[in-house]
Amino acid sequence: MTVAETPPDYSGAHKGEDKTFEGVWDTPKGLRVLSSVSHRVVGRRFIYTGFAFFLIAGFLALLVRTQLIVPGNTFLDLETYNQVFTMHGTLMMFLFAIPILEGFAVYLIPLMLGARDLIFPRLGQFGYYCYLFGGIIVLSSFLFDAAPDGGWFMYVPLSTQAHTPGLSADFWLIGITFAEIASVTAAVELITAILCARAPGMSLTKMPIFAWYILITAFMIAIGFPPLIIGSILLEAERLLGLPFFDPTLGGDPLLWQHLFWLFGHPEVYIIFLPAAGMVATMLPTFVGKPLFGYGFAVAAVVSMGFISFGLWAHHMFATGLPILSLSLFSAASTMVTVPTGIQIFCLIATLASGRPRLTVPMLFILGFLSIFVIGGLTGVMLASVPFNWQAHDSYFVVAHLHYVLIGGMVFPLIGAFYYWAPHFTGRMMSERLGRWVFGLMFVGFNVTFLLMHITGLRGMPRRVATYPEGLGWDRLNMLSSIGSYILAAGIVLFVYDFFRSRRHGPIAPRNPWGAGTLEWLYPPVAPGFNFHAIPPVHSREPLWDQPDLLEAEAHEVEGVMHGLRDGRRETVGCDPVSGAPLYILRLPHPTWVPMIAALGMALLFGATLASAYWLSGVGAVIALAAFAVWAWEPSDSGVTRDAGMGHDLPVNVVDRRSHMHVALVGTMLVLMALFASLVFGLLYLWNIRPDAAAAVARPEALTAGLGGLCGLGVALAGQMTRRAALADRFGITTVLSLLTAALAIAAAGLLGLSLGPVDPWVSALGATLWAIVAFTGLVLFALVFWALFNAARRTARRVGPGQSMPDFNLATLAKGAGLMVVVAAALFVAGAYGGVG
Amino acid sequence: MSPLARQITAIARPGLAWAAHFIAIYALISASCAARALIDHPTVVADAIVATVVALALCLWSVVAAPKGASADLRRAAFWGGLIFALACLANAAALVLLQGCGG
Numbered sequence: 049m050t051v052a053e054t055p056p057d058y059s060g061a062h063k064g065e066d067k068t069f070e071g072v073w074d075t076p077k078g079l080r081v082l083s084s085v086s087h088r089v090v091g092r093r094f095i096y097t098g099f100a101f102f103l104i105a106g107f108l109a110l111l112v113r114t115q116l117i118v119p120g121n122t123f124l125d126l127e128t129y130n131q132v133f134t135m136h137g138t139l140m141m142f143l144f145a146i147p148i149l150e151g152f153a154v155y156l157i158p159l160m161l162g163a164r165d166l167i168f169p170r171l172g173q174f175g176y177y178c179y180l181f182g183g184i185i186v187l188s189s190f191l192f193d194a195a196p197d198g199g200w201f202m203y204v205p206l207s208t209q210a211h212t213p214g215l216s217a218d219f220w221l222i223g224i225t226f227a228e229i230a231s232v233t234a235a236v237e238l239i240t241a242i243l244c245a246r247a248p249g250m251s252l253t254k255m256p257i258f259a260w261y262i263l264i265t266a267f268m269i270a271i272g273f274p275p276l277i278i279g280s281i282l283l284e285a286e287r288l289l290g291l292p293f294f295d296p297t298l299g300g301d302p303l304l305w306q307h308l309f310w311l312f313g314h315p316e317v318y319i320i321f322l323p324a325a326g327m328v329a330t331m332l333p334t335f336v337g338k339p340l341f342g343y344g345f346a347v348a349a350v351v352s353m354g355f356i357s358f359g360l361w362a363h364h365m366f367a368t369g370l371p372i373l374s375l376s377l378f379s380a381a382s383t384m385v386t387v388p389t390g391i392q393i394f395c396l397i398a399t400l401a402s403g404r405p406r407l408t409v410p411m412l413f414i415l416g417f418l419s420i421f422v423i424g425g426l427t428g429v430m431l432a433s434v435p436f437n438w439q440a441h442d443s444y445f446v447v448a449h450l451h452y453v454l455i456g457g458m459v460f461p462l463i464g465a466f467y468y469w470a471p472h473f474t475g476r477m478m479s480e481r482l483g484r485w486v487f488g489l490m491f492v493g494f495n496v497t498f499l500l501m502h503i504t505g506l507r508g509m510p511r512r513v514a515t516y517p518e519g520l521g522w523d524r525l526n527m528l529s530s531i532g533s534y535i536l537a538a539g540i541v542l543f544v545y546d547f548f549r550s551r552r553h554g555p556i557a558p559r560n561p562w563g564a565g566t567l568e569w570l571y572p573p574v575a576p577g578f579n580f581h582a583i584p585p586v587h588s589r590e591p592l593w594d595q596p597d598l599l600e601a602e603a604h605e606v607e608g609v610m611h612g613l614r615d616g617r618r619e620t621v622g623c624d625p626v627s628g629a630p631l632y633i634l635r636l637p638h639p640t641w642v643p644m645i646a647a648l649g650m651a652l653l654f655g656a657t658l659a660s661a662y663w664l665s666g667v668g669a670v671i672a673l674a675a676f677a678v679w680a681w682e683p684s685d686s687g688v689t690r691d692a693g694m695g696h697d698l699p700v701n702v703v704d705r706r707s708h709m710h711v712a713l714v715g716t717m718l719v720l721m722a723l724f725a726s727l728v729f730g731l732l733y734l735w736n737i738r739p740d741a742a743a744a745v746a747r748p749e750a751l752t753a754g755l756g757g758l759c760g761l762g763v764a765l766a767g768q769m770t771r772r773a774a775l776a777d778r779f780g781i782t783t784v785l786s787l788l789t790a791a792l793a794i795a796a797a798g799l800l801g802l803s804l805g806p807v808d809p810w811v812s813a814l815g816a817t818l819w820a821i822v823a824f825t826g827l828v829l830f831a832l833v834f835w836a837l838f839n840a841a842r843r844t845a846r847r848v849g850p851g852q853s854m855p856d857f858n859l860a861t862l863a864k865g866a867g868l869m870v871v872v873a874a875a876l877f878v879a880g881a882y883g884g885v886g
Numbered sequence: 887m888s889p890l891a892r893q894i895t896a897i898a899r900p901g902l903a904w905a906a907h908f909i910a911i912y913a914l915i916s917a918s919c920a921a922r923a924l925i926d927h928p929t930v931v932a933d934a935i936v937a938t939v940v941a942l943a944l945c946l947w948s949v950v951a952a953p954k955g956a957s958a959d960l961r962r963a964a965f966w967g968g969l970i971f972a973l974a975c976l977a978n979a980a981a982l983v984l985l986q987g988c989g990g
């Protein structure tokens with residue numbers, strides 16, 4: 049043993065050098081477990097919380113079905129009915145489907161890719177608490193008898209102050225936005241984890257297919273969620289402050305909400321489908337005993353699905369009177385998306401045909417998925433045709449279609465995944481016998497409920513009606529649908545029972561119980577908290593199949609990098625994003641409360657806003673900001689080199705574009721750009737659609753806007769110069785340049801604001817949108833200033849050693865992005881000043 | 887660029903081309919069919935043809951010159967991705983061929 053005995057000559061935080069390797073990775077005991085940041089703990093929390101929301105939302109669905117079981121029923125009053133179906137859709141889409149799948153990804157990705165943890169464990173914890181608190185806010189509306197009742201897509205004008213007074217819509221907008229922060233942070237975290245922390249030799253082509261699915265999904269979340277976040281903020285601003293974004297009398301447009309909502313909402317469907325399909329593509333080869341057929345096809349299909357799903361949003365707006373030419377464009381794209389979908393299904397079926405599948409419970413759920421999802425896809429193609437859509441719009445046909453896609457495409461794979469990965473959570477197998485019953489009940493119940501709804505819909509029953517008169521030919525169908533839903537529910541109850549039963553009484557799971565090929569099964573369930581003693585080099589996509597030495601030895605004796613490294617820190621290997629070659633050592637944070645406190649601060653901010661206690665909102669904001677500062681105020685670890693074994697001498701962190709921090713920052717910039725682009729879309733949209741109103745808006749001042757744009761250029765330039773100086777270890781200059789960057793950013797924000805001096809945001813939607821652009825750009829600039837000053841402070845406080853230029857390196861990327869936003873905003877303002885907003 | 891990086895580029899390129907093409911077509915349609923009526927239909931068609939030709943070229947580049955090298959699977963991904971996106975670009979443009987105006 050060489051490395052283990054050398055004294056810890058590393059710089060940076062001295063956190064646990066007295067502890068053993070196992071001790072360093074231990075999950076804290078007792079209540080302190082809440083401070084855990086491990087992806088295993090956080091991932092499980094996402095999964096369990098998500099499932100709890102599923103049960104609640106499922107219960108609401110049963111209320112709906114019970115109300116509809118006979119015509120003229122009075123089980124629920126009309127008002128409650130609206131709340132119940134709205135909350136059902138909302139909980140299912142926002143608080144169940146996405147978070148639970150992200151939970152599986154958070155849990156599985158490091159295990160599959162050969163990492164000891166996600167790269168940003170604290171972000172994971174932060175995201176979880178945002179999700180939890182956001183979900184609680186949404187749910188708590190029931191307590192105040194203010195549950196949202198405007199449908200899961202909250203259309204305006206129904207959801208404006210005039211038509212929905214009271215707090216119900218605010219609960220929705222604020223709670224959901226909060227929970228979405230969790231999804232977005234998890235997305236950035238997953239992108240970075242997939243690109244930067246893989247086992248040695250795991251190039252992008254050797255990645256398990258699941259990682260491709262999650263990578264694309266994460267990019268889709270990063271780009272797809274911002275439009276809704278912006279939409280929600282604008283709508284909340286309209287409700288709270290009276291800014292007229294969607295008010296047609298002041299040049300706004302209700303359809304803008306629909307555009308923003310569905311720009312998110314359609315990709316959302318694919319965001320739900322892709323990870324589930326990825327789980328299927330992972331489980332299926334195990335049971336067939338052959339690798340996935342056509343990995344290359346699958347990658348092509350996933351990538352193209354990711355892109356094309358962004359070009360479909362207006363197919364939810366076919367009945368709103370958009371120009372036919374527009375409709376044709378969206379109809380064409382909607383039809384085209386079936387090509388990659390078809391290819392994926394084809395890959396799965398070809399895999400199925402390439403061997404003799406073992407009919408285990410997960411396999412049954414995969415077959416259920418294939419059959420149900422294909423039907424849902426076919427009705428989707430029907431709906432993509434405009435004339436048919438006009439007939440079926442807002443009828444039970446749509447309800448049937450969307451549940452075929454969502455339950456078939458997501459719930460069936462999910463339950464299958466629980467059966468498959470349960471040994472990871474409990475160390476035991478779930479019951480094959482009960483599992484068959486679960487499947488049978490769910491499959492029969494599902495089809496009875498929803499197959500019939502197609503007919504109900506074609507016979508003209510509209511969705512979202514609390515009751516219906518007798519004798520329209522809907523009675524029998526509804527009765528059967530309701531009975532079916534009880535059967536489906538029985539299946540789910542049985543599943544929950546089986547899960548809890550197996551925790552105690554299930555057979556102990558052996559190592560690699562299903563004979564799978566991917567790395568998460570390297571250790572016997574339950575794998576230790578650090579995932580891997582040594583991270584084995586990987587030569588194939590199914591390492592456990594193709595590298596027999598991995599399963600021959602005891603798991604902790606497997607050869608790999610990082611074996612004897614004992615720094616008293618949580619560490620894993622960072623890799624080249626493309627080739628997977630080990631590049632650096634990643635030092636990971638230990639359990640901490642800080643992210644939770646940050647999330648609590650934000651919860652206070654949002655909750656107090658709901659209660660109109662604005663001073664309390666301020667307190668929350670301060671708490672959150674302070675927590676973020678503490679979070680970031682860690683001594684830097686970079687600048688030392690360690691022997692990671694197998695001939696790899698690796699530095700701690702690298703300062704270049706391939707580093708995890710930089711990749712994460714690029715991911716974050718993507719989110720910020722998407723937010724900004726959503727605002728610009730709104731501006732151009734209103735300008736284009738309402739020339740009459742635009743003509744009446746006061747013009748921005750060209751001179752100040754132009755100067756602001758120049759400052760924006762300056763911000764980018766100064767940021768880049770800071771990076772250069774920092775890389776050259778020129779301390780004094782770097783500090784000065786950081787300060788200059790901050791000063792220019794302040795100037796840019798001020799000038800942009802000044803140029804809108806003549807524009808009154810309260811009298812026109814266009815003016816309000818202009819101001820929203822300034823506000824958003826200002827926020828980004830504020831973050832930049834905060835960070836630049838922070839870097840300068842650290843340098844002044846001598847917390848930065850030679851070679852520790854990562855924060856300055858990354859700041860430059862943010863500065864360039866912020867600079868770009870300022871320049872675009874300034875250009876729009878100048879155009880508005882000269883061309884006239886009108 | 888490493889062979890693998892070249893393949894990744896060849897996979898991403900058609901997607902980005904399709905996205906740009908979609909945005910272009912949507913913008914052209916919006917510019918001519920909304921209340922402001924910035925441009926007339928012939929302009930839309932002419933611009934759309936240019937955009938489509940460029941986008942098709944970018945997509946098919948990955949098809950005819952799918953880079954060999956690192957992985958046969960990624961080569962196949964680039965090839966099929968290119969084809970799917972080329973088809974999708976044609977579908978985007980199809981509406982402009984089939985309709986003679988904004989169509990009410």
Ligand code: HEM
Nearest residue numbers: 106109112133134137140141145199200454511512513533
């Ligand atoms: C567990 C079994 C389920 C049953 C019995 C069920 C039943 C229903 C019914 C009857 C409606 C129509 C209500 C109406 O229009 O009046 C509905 C709406 C809806 N469901 Fe489900 N559902 C189930 C699961 C799911 C799942 C898993 C998801 C999503 C992942 C989902 C998402 C939705 C959405 C988005 C709506 C539309 C809500 C709205 O109109 O605002 N449902 N569901």
Ligand SMILES: [Cu+2]
Nearest residue numbers: 314360363364
């Ligand atoms: Cu859609």
